[in-house]
Amino acid sequence: MSGGAQYVVAAYAVIWFLLLAYVVVLGARSARVGRQVEAISRMLDRREQKDAEPDPAEDRT
Amino acid sequence: MTDSPARIPGERAAMIWGVLATILVVAATIGVFLVAPEDADQGVIQRIFYFHVAIAITSLVAFAVSCVAGILYLRTRNDRWDDVGEASIRIGLLMSVLVVITGSIWAKASWGTWWVWSDPRLVTYLIVVLIYAAYFVLRSSAEDDRKMRYSAIYAIAGFASVPLSFYSVRVAESFVHPVVFTGSGANMPDSMLIWFVVSQAAMLALFIALLELDLVGRRSERALRRLALRLENA
Numbered sequence: 036m037s038g039g040a041q042y043v044v045a046a047y048a049v050i051w052f053l054l055l056a057y058v059v060v061l062g063a064r065s066a067r068v069g070r071q072v073e074a075i076s077r078m079l080d081r082r083e084q085k086d087a088e089p090d091p092a093e094d095r096t
Numbered sequence: 097m098t099d100s101p102a103r104i105p106g107e108r109a110a111m112i113w114g115v116l117a118t119i120l121v122v123a124a125t126i127g128v129f130l131v132a133p134e135d136a137d138q139g140v141i142q143r144i145f146y147f148h149v150a151i152a153i154t155s156l157v158a159f160a161v162s163c164v165a166g167i168l169y170l171r172t173r174n175d176r177w178d179d180v181g182e183a184s185i186r187i188g189l190l191m192s193v194l195v196v197i198t199g200s201i202w203a204k205a206s207w208g209t210w211w212v213w214s215d216p217r218l219v220t221y222l223i224v225v226l227i228y229a230a231y232f233v234l235r236s237s238a239e240d241d242r243k244m245r246y247s248a249i250y251a252i253a254g255f256a257s258v259p260l261s262f263y264s265v266r267v268a269e270s271f272v273h274p275v276v277f278t279g280s281g282a283n284m285p286d287s288m289l290i291w292f293v294v295s296q297a298a299m300l301a302l303f304i305a306l307l308e309l310d311l312v313g314r315r316s317e318r319a320l321r322r323l324a325l326r327l328e329n330a
């Protein structure tokens with residue numbers, strides 16, 4: 036590369052890389068929130084299942 | 097039929113700004129590399145200018161937003177303004193780091209050295225970067241209300257360094273760092289100025305998109321924490 040084009044490429048590569056890295060960090064946080072929503076949803080499912088099961092003490096009476 | 101999930105406030109704005117930023121960044125990149133004429137003095141190296149200066153101005157805008165958010169937090173004690181302030185400084189700092197790195201690359205290509213300590217613009221801008229980097233040290237040293245209050249005060253006080261950097265090159269004797277925008281207008285032809293304006297619009301849209309995205313993430317995390325707490329106590 037002539038006339039300093041390598042410097043221009045380096046400068047824009049740094050810009051794109053760091054901005055992309057920041058977007059990836061934000062995306063990772065979004066994915067973590069998604070996993071937490073999933074965990075809470077599973078917790079609610081288990082709770083609903085438990086509530087739906089008949090109480091053995093009630094069955095005896 | 098199931099209910100569609102409720103949108104987090106700001107989700108739609110983040111999406112719109114994200115799309116707008118993407119379009120503008122692509123347009124600016126095409127314009128800077130394929131349409132804008134080559135500078136007669138600096139040649140291809142001058143193409144660093146478009147994004148370097150646009151990012152520098154956007155970083156200062158981000159710090160201004162954090163200052164306003166700090167004032168609004170102190171007046172209202174609303175957590176939302178603390179979120180806006182912290183997110184703005186985080187993005188502003190990222191952009192400042194980009195400015196320093198791309199500036200150094202440009203300096204090496206143009207002046208033959210990575211850094212000139214005698215230049216007021218470079219040194220004052222570095223001071224601004226260090227001041228805002230210290231913001232996160234301060235934030236990690238306090239808890240809850242105190243953290244938000246100290247952060248707001250620091251964001252307001254820290255903004256005093258921004259005009260110092262902006263006007264340093266205009267009042268100082270050193271002219272190593274060029275001044276493109278003066279009181280009489282821009283020192284460049286319209287064919288270059290148009291692509292600088294597009295680059296500037298792209299960076300501002302990117303800042304708003306990243307800010308909205310960050311705020312949506314914070315709101316989601318907060319809503320989840322509240323939900324988890326309610327479930328544990330139920």
